[in-house]
Amino acid sequence: MKFELRQHFQIESARRLPNLPEGHPCGRLHGHSFKIILTLVGEQDPRLGWVMDYHEIETRLRPFLDQLDHRVLNDVPGLENPTSENLCRWIHDKVRAGIPALTRVTVMETPSTECSYPAREQA
Numbered sequence: 001m002k003f004e005l006r007q008h009f010q011i012e013s014a015r016r017l018p019n020l021p022e023g024h025p026c027g028r029l030h031g032h033s034f035k036i037i038l039t040l041v042g043e044q045d046p047r048l049g050w051v052m053d054y055h056e057i058e059t060r061l062r063p064f065l066d067q068l069d070h071r072v073l074n075d076v077p078g079l080e081n082p083t084s085e086n087l088c089r090w091i092h093d094k095v096r097a098g099i100p101a102l103t104r105v106t107v108m109e110t111p112s113t114e115c116s117y118p119a120r121e122q123a
C-alpha cells in the first residue's frame, strides 16, 4: 500500500522576469513569499512505519532553500528567468537524487496560484 506525503516550506525571495514585454509588472524587481511543497509517494518502511522521515526530507532540501531564501533569484545559476515553472524544475532536479520517493515539486508564488512539476500526466 502506497502513501503520499506532502511537506511545506517557505522562502522569501526577490525576482524580475526578464523576457516580458515592456511595462509588465513582473518585469520589475519585486518579492514573493514562495510556498514550496514536496510530494513523495512510496511504501511504508516495514519497521519504521513511514515512507521517509520529514526531518530527513528537510535536511536534504535545506541546502538548496538556503541558495534561494532572501536572495534575488535571477542571481542563482539556472534561474536567470525565475518563473514558478523554472523554480519548480530547479528544485526538483536538485533534490531528486536525495529524495528518491519525490514525485512532484509545487511552487505557490501567491496564495491563489500553484505550479507543479512534473505535471500529473507526465508522472
Ligand SMILES: [Zn+2]
Pocket: 026, 030, 031, 032, 109
Ligand atoms: Zn512575481
